[in-house]
Amino acid sequence: MGWNSWNWFAEKVTDKDIRQAADLLVSSGMRDAGYVYLNIDDTWEGSRDANGVLHTNAKFPDMKALADYVHGKGLKLGIYSSPGPQTCARFEGSLGHEDQDAELFASWGIDYLKYDLCSFHNKVMRQAYSGDSAEAMVHQYKMMRDAYERMHQALLRSGRPIVYSLCQYGFDSVWQWGPEVGANLWRTTGDITPTFDRISLIGREQAGLARYAGPGHWNDPDMLEIGNGKLTLDENRTHMGMWAMLAAPLLAGNNLSQLTPEITSILTNREIIAIDQDRLGKEADRIFAEGPIEIWARPLADGSKALAIFNFGEQRAYLRGISLHLEQAGAAKGWNARDIWMAKELGPISDSTPFTVPRHGSVILCLSH
Structure with a gap:
């Protein structure tokens, strides 16, 4: 459970935004309801120095200080990268620098990594094995699994417990092999949008996946859009209720500075959260x-x-x-x-x-x- 910057801020997110989000997660009661992971999505990355060490860009002048601030609020800090040469927004990815980046994240005090396929899928896999033949697809998917395993091992070597979130849109039935590469959660679908048609389609597509989820390894139908777009009260409740039935990660993505009592009551409903977070961990x-x-x-x-x-x-x-x-x-x-x-x-x-x-x-x- 937590909050991710992308749905609301997208590429505009800054250090100030994350600090304010931390404050609002506390003051709104969301932290006490269980939303403890505060996750920075894409566009925090700067360039690598001559030694290959990745630096933040001007929007995030001191990631360690930011992590300390977030931890001081009783929250955990998440970050984003990609197994490819670039992220989705064309910032620096982790390809060939897995150990360096894992050590860097650990030194900052990072608690969660979202690892997004993006350029690895579009460039590395397809360039290595072009074509759509069955043999090419097998090779491509093996490369993808190997890439996620490399970062898994790097995270283990870093010595810091870091939740490992695979974002690769359900390719190659990830629910069947995600745990083997150390994933704690894996996206089962393409990106969500704040429309009921998209939310309901994603929810219904989860049918048949229950046997792959359980404590420590979860199907992830993407972030919550509750409070975004023009969703009605009933649509927001259906969204929250379906994700709770699916034992899905609850990662909010709304504007925390404009929380209404209605949206807060849905996101912090203790009984629906108890269903989602039930310790048996059986998806519906x-x-x-x-x-x-x-x-x-x-x-x-x-x-x-x-x-x-x-x-x-x-x-x-x-x-x-x-x-x-x-x-x-x-x-x-x-x-x-x-x-x-x-x-x-x-x-x-x-x-x-x-x-x-x-x-x-x-x-x-x-x-x-």
């Missing part, structure tokens, strides 16, 4: 889909079950005659339900208990007996 499976209605369920460590009803349609949905599929969720008739968004006890439910779900909305239930 989709147990029903018909038209715009989907039902997802996941088991929780205390024996209860989380069940989510999503309405991806353009009209309010009145669930009459649609089974809740309690047995598939691991529950049964007579279990008690609590509506998380409404913070309301509903009492015993059955498969035929009716629900009304707003357009682009969701109902998140905690089922217990």
Whole structure:
């Protein structure tokens, strides 16, 4: 859980912005709700000196001092690089300097590394093995895995615990090999945008990936867009609820200086965060889909079950005659339900208990007996 600079600041992020974000994570209550990683995305990088040591650019005059400031707020600092010669924004990447950069990050006090494929995919892989033949693709993907393994080993040699986040957009079914290269999380999809169509597509594409996630290694459907764009209250809740059901990393990307009570209440909802962060670490499976209605369920460590009803349609949905599929969720008739968004006890439910779900909305239930 944390906050990343890219969705709001993109290439304009500065040292001042990160310090202000640290202050606001504390004052808003987000830090105390669990958002502790403050992650600088692309465009902090300067040039390398004659010894190959990477320096920051003018926007970040002293990264060690910034890390000290962030740590002083009870937060952790994250940074960004690429296994290629350049980052996505065409700044200096880590290709051929993995050990130097890992040691540098450790010396600054960095706690999290987002490692973004970008130019390694577009230049190195394709130049080494051109073409789209099956053989070329195998070689390209092996190069990609080797590149991520090189930084994994460099991070280990640095001696500092650093969360390792792979950003390579789900290529080559990364969920199958991510743990082998030391990843703590890996992107399963292309970039998110603050539109409900994109958010809902990404969420639904996670079906079938639950068996690859667990404590210490997570599927990452990308950062949260809650509070960005023109998302409605129901769309923001659906976004948060789906990521919680997916046991996804919760990395906010909104303007912290303009937090509204509505957005703060969604991001800091203790019950929905508890589902996301449940120590059992079991990602939800989709147990029903018909038209715009989907039902997802996941088991929780205390024996209860989380069940989510999503309405991806353009009209309010009145669930009459649609089974809740309690047995598939691991529950049964007579279990008690609590509506998380409404913070309301509903009492015993059955498969035929009716629900009304707003357009682009969701109902998140905690089922217990």
